[in-house]
Amino acid sequence: MRLCRQDDGTIAPLVAACLALIVMVILLSSNVVSAMAYSHRVQGVADAAIVYGHDRSLLIGKPQIATLRSSVTNFLQTAPSAKRLDLVVVNVSVSGERSELELCALLQYPLTLGSGVICRRASAQSFLLP
Numbered sequence: 001m002r003l004c005r006q007d008d009g010t011i012a013p014l015v016a017a018c019l020a021l022i023v024m025v026i027l028l029s030s031n032v033v034s035a036m037a038y039s040h041r042v043q044g045v046a047d048a049a050i051v052y053g054h055d056r057s058l059l060i061g062k063p064q065i066a067t068l069r070s071s072v073t074n075f076l077q078t079a080p081s082a083k084r085l086d087l088v089v090v091n092v093s094v095s096g097e098r099s100e101l102e103l104c105a106l107l108q109y110p111l112t113l114g115s116g117v118i119c120r121r122a123s124a125q126s127f128l129l130p
Helices: 012-056 065-078
Strands: 086-095 098-108 115-125
Touching: 012 065, 012 098, 012 115, 065 086
Parallel strands: none
Antiparallel strands: 086 098, 098 115
């Protein structure tokens, strides 16, 4: 009687599974890195737009909503960093001496077919010095 049986199989399925896992990890990590970089870019544009608009909309230390909207729109249409964004939502609001901007942009993932929306908020406040 033979107690030890030899297996003459192949390891090809194991190698294929490992390679598929490696490819999946590379794709997912590239999506995460690109989303983080894009998020910082959207935040930078939002910060610059609200500072630009807030500065041009002040009247006796308080921002005017109509001027703020037009200044932010002007910035988003003319600034090279903002032109390359695919903007979905632009909300501008004023409360007292504070101007606020919510900016949402569409992100197309580089190596996959998916897409997502990244939203960021920025605000600026004016101070009157005695």
